[in-house]
Amino acid sequence: xxxxxxxxxxxxxxxxxxxxxxxxxxxxxxxxxxxxxxxxxxxxxxxxxxxxxxxxxxxxxxxxxxxxxxxxxxxxxxxxxxxxxxxxxxxxxxxxxxxxxxxxxxxxxxxxxxxxxxxxxxxxxxxxxxxxxxxxxxxxxxxxxxxxxxxxxxxxxxxxxxxxxxxxxxxxxxxxxxxxxxxxxxxxxxxxxxxxxxxxxxxxxxxxxxxxxxxxxxxxxxxxxxxxxxxxxxxxxxxxxxxxxxxxxxxxxxxxxxxxxxxxxxxxxxxxxxxxxxxxxxxxxxxxxxxxxxxxxxxxxxxxxxxxxxxxxxxxxxxxxxxxxxxxxxxxxxxxxxxxxxxxxxxxxxxxxxxxxxxxxxxxxxxxxxxxxxxxxxxxxxxxxxxxxxxxxxxxxxxxxxxxxxxxxxxxxxxxxxxxxxxxxxxxxxxxxx
Numbered sequence: 001x002x003x004x005x006x007x008x009x010x011x012x013x014x015x016x017x018x019x020x021x022x023x024x025x026x027x028x029x030x031x032x033x034x035x036x037x038x039x040x041x042x043x044x045x046x047x048x049x050x051x052x053x054x055x056x057x058x059x060x061x062x063x064x065x066x067x068x069x070x071x072x073x074x075x076x077x078x079x080x081x082x083x084x085x086x087x088x089x090x091x092x093x094x095x096x097x098x099x100x101x102x103x104x105x106x107x108x109x110x111x112x113x114x115x116x117x118x119x120x121x122x123x124x125x126x127x128x129x130x131x132x133x134x135x136x137x138x139x140x141x142x143x144x145x146x147x148x149x150x151x152x153x154x155x156x157x158x159x160x161x162x163x164x165x166x167x168x169x170x171x172x173x174x175x176x177x178x179x180x181x182x183x184x185x186x187x188x189x190x191x192x193x194x195x196x197x198x199x200x201x202x203x204x205x206x207x208x209x210x211x212x213x214x215x216x217x218x219x220x221x222x223x224x225x226x227x228x229x230x231x232x233x234x235x236x237x238x239x240x241x242x243x244x245x246x247x248x249x250x251x252x253x254x255x256x257x258x259x260x261x262x263x264x265x266x267x268x269x270x271x272x273x274x275x276x277x278x279x280x281x282x283x284x285x286x287x288x289x290x291x292x293x294x295x296x297x298x299x300x301x302x303x304x305x306x307x308x309x310x311x312x313x314x315x316x317x318x319x320x321x322x323x324x325x326x327x328x329x330x331x332x333x334x335x336x337x338x339x340x341x342x343x344x345x346x347x348x349x350x351x352x353x354x355x356x357x358x359x360x361x362x363x364x365x366x367x368x369x370x371x372x373x374x375x376x377x378x379x380x381x382x383x384x385x386x387x388x389x390x391x392x393x394x395x396x397x398x399x400x401x402x403x404x405x406x407x408x409x410x411x412x413x414x415x416x417x418x419x420x421x422x423x424x425x426x427x428x429x430x431x432x433x434x
Contacts, residue, residue, distance in 0.1 A: 005282060005321055006324060007320070009323075010114050010320050010323040010324075013107050013111055013319070014025050014107065014316035016058045016322045017055070017056065017058065020056040020061065021096075022103045023072070023075055023099050024052070025099070025203070025217040026056075026103060026200055027079070027091060027099065027202065029138070029200045029202050029204070030091075030092075030182060031045040031048045031090060032045050032199065033195060033196040033200065034089070034092055034093075034196060036195075039193070040089040040092055041086075043086065044089035044396045045085075045089075047086035048079075048087070048089075048090060048200055051082040051083055052426035054383060055079060056075075060078055060280060061074050062074075064077050065292070065407050070096075071096075075090055075141065085326045091247055092191075093184055093192030093193075094182060094192065095184055095214055097181070097303065098182045098183065099182070101181055101212075101215055101216040102181060102182065102204070104221075104315060105178060105179055105180065105206060106206070107203055108174075108177050108178075108221075108315065108319070109178045109205070111315075111319035112170060112177075112224075113402065115228075115231075115322060115326065118323055118326035118327055119167045119170065119231075119326060121327070121330045122329060122330045123163055123164060123167070124155075125165065125333040125334040126157075126160040126333055127160055127431065129153075129333055129338075130154075130157040130160055130431075131432075132153070133151060133156065133350070135151055135153065136338070136340050136403065137419070138141060138150060138155075138346070139354060145349060145372035146346075146353065148355075148419060149347060149416055150419065152252075152338060152343065155429075156333075157414075157427060157431070158427065159241075160430060161430050162174045162237070166234055168232065172227075173226075173228075174224075176220050177223070177224045178206050178207060179201075179206055179207050179208065180197060180200055180201035181197065181208040181209040181212035181216045182196050182197035182201075183209070183214070184214075186214050187212040187214055187302065188303045191342075194208075214302050214303040215303035217297075217299050217301045218296045218299065218307055221296065221311070222290075222293045222294045224316060225289055225293035225294075225318055226293070228286055228290070229287040229323060231286075232283040232286035232289060232322055235283050235329055236283035236284075239275075239332075240276070240280060242255065242273060242276045243276045246276075246391075250346065251339060252338070252339055252346060253277050253336055253337060253338045254336070254337050255271075255273050255332055255335075255336065256336065275328055275332050279325055281306075282322075285321050286322050288320040289314040293310070293311075295310075296311070314369045336386055337355075345402055351384055351386075351389070351390045352391035352414055353381055353386075353391050355391065355413055355414050356377050356378075356381050356391070358413040358414075358418065359395060359413055360373050360374060361379045362405055362413055367388070367404065368404055376398065380394040392411075393411060395410055
């Protein structure tokens, strides 16, 4: 991923240095288990661990690979340069995929841990803004058109609930991908004892893969990247909401505009939603990585390497991009500038029209048919749309309506408290508190 959309901790997981360190740990732990089984001498396992503090030379490994055309062999050759003659016992009974697949899953679980921390930070920011604006009334919209009043706190609470679900899915996806396979050429353990796999898995914090075919089944990875794609879609949904709220004609909220910031090279007045627009684009990237992961599931027989080149790209890119996006979204929400006065102005822009459902229901409860009630309410609502009339005034002047509803009843329908009376109950559902 390009440095512009990267954060150091996540990038480090995918660095060659980290990869080779994990490869070393897999091989060294396997040697320990092999020594315990009497397959290799104990001094051989101890000799391998003498390289535990070695800074593996990436350039040297790359140079060896340029000659042998095999990345794991290149690494093992370089490891032997540090371990000496005892290196002949390294990789006994293993195949390259035992190292590559187990390493990939270690990297994905570490990446998931960072993403889970990112989600925790985002959830905290959303909760804080939800509580802050619990009763900040604004207009709800469907199809982009005024619907009924809601609160800005409920908007934030909805996002909180969505990302809480995202977190739960990621916990499950992490568990599903956190497996280790040290099972040999076609997964039969013909040349290695299953106890080696169990030992390596325990040391790396992984579960054993129940059955592998030289490779760990890629449905696990498909589920992982699909989970990231859904999280990215949630990022985009919230970013799109902010973008709409920042439109000049709406301007109920906007991204923080820092001192000295410039919005346009041509128009000095501009304050654009650049962060959330960026998040929309990054979400498209993360979703795009899910499909190749799905296509990686179907490999030839016990294994081919059509998945390998894909994973070298999507592993780093998807996790690095989503990590950056979640951190950026957290900053946007934490510093979002909210304009309650603008919310009130927009709410009243169509002079009470948003209370039409309340009038409709009251008429049906007064004995009118739903069809007649709808006709009467819509007749007066159209005067607001087309003539700029005041909805309540028109209703009170309509003899058919006042025959069923008196003025006090109509006034009560137009009380905003009717739309906010269940906010606390909804918050208790979302946040589990009174």
